[in-house]
Amino acid sequence: MTEREKTEFFEEYNDGLHRIGRITLVAAVILLVGIPFVIGIINGVMPEGRGFISGFAKVGIIYIPVAIVEFLVYSPMLGVGGSYLSFITGNVTNMKIPCVMNSRDIAQTTVGTPENEIISTISVATSAIVTTLVIVVGVILLAPLQPVLQSEVLLPAFNNVVPALFGALGLKYFAKSPQIAFIPVLLMTLLCVFVPAAISQTSLLMIPCGGLALLIGFWLYKKGKL
Numbered sequence: 001m002t003e004r005e006k007t008e009f010f011e012e013y014n015d016g017l018h019r020i021g022r023i024t025l026v027a028a029v030i031l032l033v034g035i036p037f038v039i040g041i042i043n044g045v046m047p048e049g050r051g052f053i054s055g056f057a058k059v060g061i062i063y064i065p066v067a068i069v070e071f072l073v074y075s076p077m078l079g080v081g082g083s084y085l086s087f088i089t090g091n092v093t094n095m096k097i098p099c100v101m102n103s104r105d106i107a108q109t110t111v112g113t114p115e116n117e118i119i120s121t122i123s124v125a126t127s128a129i130v131t132t133l134v135i136v137v138g139v140i141l142l143a144p145l146q147p148v149l150q151s152e153v154l155l156p157a158f159n160n161v162v163p164a165l166f167g168a169l170g171l172k173y174f175a176k177s178p179q180i181a182f183i184p185v186l187l188m189t190l191l192c193v194f195v196p197a198a199i200s201q202t203s204l205l206m207i208p209c210g211g212l213a214l215l216i217g218f219w220l221y222k223k224g225k226l
Helices: 005-042 049-089 090-107 114-140 144-151 155-159 161-176 178-194 196-222
Strands: none
Touching: 005 114, 049 090, 049 114, 049 196, 090 114, 090 144, 090 161, 114 144, 155 161, 161 178, 178 196
């Protein structure tokens, strides 16, 4: 297969992913939004329009910017197929991103290549299947495992799963470019230490942190140090 044929095949592959992804994404949004309204109409407990708009505005003012930032940051990492699967199935930050990053390192693929696109899609799909199976088993065993899950000894571990996961993954990438990572990591660490409320706004903090890393990388590139 020639390079031109490979390019054409990859474009057709991406077009197919976009077509299927848009259909499933629209269906998922309709189901997620529609089911509560259907239940409310059937049971006669629909909220008033003013109350609904007020409640939506209070939540949307936080989650709409977060959703935009996550889309812009995560889509290049996940690829086309991985993005659609991730944003439909959820657990993007704590499950899908680590899975994609680890799979990319194992397969030694580069972001933006057809190989990475396929690896990302397979890894996200595998993660979604495994997550679903674990949830099914967890629901079945919820009652027997309840004393363990509510144990005061294990509770701190459950609360720190995501930081531990991203700490381990982040260190590997920070070590590859310490001159770029040092200042953003230091500033964000100091900010979270002295302003603990900032910890819950990590998605928004990615904008200035990522921008600073890009500026440092560009400056180092201009200086010939990269």
